[in-house]
Amino acid sequence: MSEEGKRESALKRFGRSAKEFLYGMAGHDMTRFALKTRGSMEHLFILITMGDLLGIPILPPYYSLRLLPYVVPQISTWKRRMLRERDLTDALA
């Protein structure tokens, strides 16, 4: 019984390792890409709602104020990204 239990858990362990291996091979990059796209879109979103923070006038500031609290933590990284100088290496990233 305990032998069998051990075997089963070894099998499980193997299964899990295989899953993680496969995820690392195929899934991880996709996840990274999805999150990266999500991140870029987040910055685009802040630009079109809070553009005023960079001096780009945007349409109705009244309702964008309502969104402000949710983006407070992202503001500084967003500004840095928007205002940083670009060079050739950006194309490779």
Added chain:
Amino acid sequence: MSLAQVFKEHPNRRYIEFGGKGGLGKTTFSAATAYWLAKQGYKVLVFSVDPQASLSDIFEQDIFGKGAVEIIPGLFAQEIDADRHIREYQEEIRQKIRDMYGLDEIPEEIEHYIQAAAAEPAMEESAIFDAVVDIVVGGEYDYYIYDLVPLGHALYYLSMASIYDEWIGKITALREEMQEYAQVAAILERKKETEEDQILAELQDIKQRINTSSSILTDREKTAFFFVVTPEEMIILDTLKAAKLFAKYQVPISGYIVNRVIPPELAQQDIPEYLRHRIEMQKKYLKQIDETFGGEVLVRVPEFERDITGLEMISKVADALFGGEA
């Protein structure tokens, strides 16, 4: 058809708007209509969307920024204090930021943004627009009477709903797409649930508010829009132009009211030449009004012997508007 008939035949039209060039009597008619409806036992709110509102003047009572003030039983009047609304709104945003991140003070650049946003030219109109949404969504009254701003501005106000709607539609779509990416990542990482996107929830709430307000303004069943004109050439021409523009925004125009008509009986009396000329001139333009707007002209309201302030005069105007019918 008379104005009183329009009200009787369409009891579902609970949102009443008077539009027209500045100084033609929009506020007067808003107040008089509210008075007439209240006298018939309805609960009525007349409110101003004009930053330079004059309801206080016509009711001879300071109601600015005091919420809905009861003038006579059933008749409530409200002038929105846009500045205060903006200040309270800013403070609400600040408090939310403090609560969400456990801060004692708002980060400097965020504070700057909050202050700068309030200085935007569209801010005042937006604040009034938003306050009006609160008022009409409340549904406490039988009738809501909008004392609108003069024509050009009113158009801007009405178009604001569609501009907002488009803006919100676009950013909501972007937000939804972002949510999809977050979900893909979550599935790949085998997380059970994605975090709820609070921004998306907020956007949907804003969208719903704007839709409610704009659907009321353009709903033929619920809303009646009356144009105020006077027998003068320029007014007629401008009203024609405006009516076309308003029709574009699906504003349900329910009729025209002619104001400032010098009582034609005066011509029988011994009156100075000056007045006789004015009566002649008005006669010509009244004919033109009838030809242009045809059966949509509901009532002619005379020029009164004194200006309209105070309840006594308002009641006189109400009699002229609704033919003294109860």
